[in-house]
Amino acid sequence: MKKSGDTHVNGEITPENNSDDSPKTTSNDITKKVQLKKEINLFNAVCIIVGIIIGSGIFVSPVGILQNVKSVGMSCVMWTVTGVFSTLCALCFAELGASIPESGGEYIYIKRAFGDFPAFLALWINFVIICPVNIAASSLVFATYILRPLYQDCEPPITSMRLLAATIIMILIAINCVNVKWATKVQVVITASKLIALVLIIVIGFVYLAKDGTENFKDSFLTSDYSAGALAISFYSGFWAFGGWSYLNFLTDELIEPHKNLPRAIIISMVIVTSIYLITNVSYFCVLSPTQMIASSAVAVTFAEHTVSVIAWIFPILIAVSVVGGMNGTSLSMSRLFFVGAENNHLPRLILTLIMQSFEEIFYLIEMMGFGFAILPIALPIVMFFLSVAILALTIKQKQSESLLALALMAMGIPIYIIGVAWSKKPKSFTRSVDYLTRIIQKILLLVPQDKDTAWD
Structure with missing residues (x-):
């Protein structure tokens, strides 16, 4: 090549x-x-997607779904529905990525199809909601699992959780800043670790199933809540667990043979993840009752305590590592989205991830991020568009505070666009100050902007 x-x-x-x-x-x-170097092959690409998707979701979302639909049967149905929905969205992105092999994902696709302002809003939604909320929620889940063995009789202190969560965020950002090869190698190792954890859960669950572990599957739809609001909120919990199927599209410029490897990686990854998620949930229900699952803030740890208590301490470590993989993959891919946005003069200079950690309720973050995700697929095929709008409407009705906050953050993008992008004749003193600050940051971080067509000696 x-x-x-x-x-x-x-x-x-x-x-x-x-x-x-x-x-x-x-x-x-x-x-x-x-x-940017083309250093990501098909294996790396699959590890990136699987590593991003299988993060904290499978260890947290089973509770979120079950709390809303209130039955084992509907819980499994919702996992299937969110898996199919995510796969259809992923297939649409696979075609878009193969047709437009540029980094930036939906930002680039929307920019080409609808113009500058809609693309900016898509970037803004990722910048103020999806990326920081995703990493903030995952980092809090990481801290919960790491601290769980130290606080077996109570919940870990929120201050300790936030400090630990902030520390892991800074470490991952440092790795991604130093070298992309380091980030991809870390992703491969972490993906292997999380698959080991899930395989252990699956094997143990099916051992219990063989020992008459079918009690929780009897009359599994009896207590189901079929209301539209319950289904919509449970959908977001599941959809969050599948989040990340589009992130490889942000790295297209660094992918070897993107026309071939992008769709292949997405299809392979979605089949792997959907299969593992469904089987893992069946394994959970082979051991834990719905009441036990809802009462647990760390489902996999509770699962281990009821099955292999002698080695139960291993599970928090494996799960915490798994969550770090999702955060690392998100940092790797989302940074390229913001990189492309900065090239188009669309990126505000602001950091929000640590601010999002001030929300103590993880499911509040999940629901707000789900709202942000539902806004973005408007460039997808028409069927997915109507499904997204229907889910969005139900969420606004069911979760008004989260929806209003998400809408307010999105609306802030309008004045930011007017001041930062549309206002082309800014005072020279202002632009000089911004350029000076940018050069200082570049020198501190040892960064230079990417060249387009101009060569230099």
């Missing part, structure tokens, strides 16, 4: 390779460019 030119990622610059028929050059006149 022909290399496009010099590459820069996190401070590394390499000379461009010349073809055999190009003029010979010396070391003094080698053309150099700053570009």
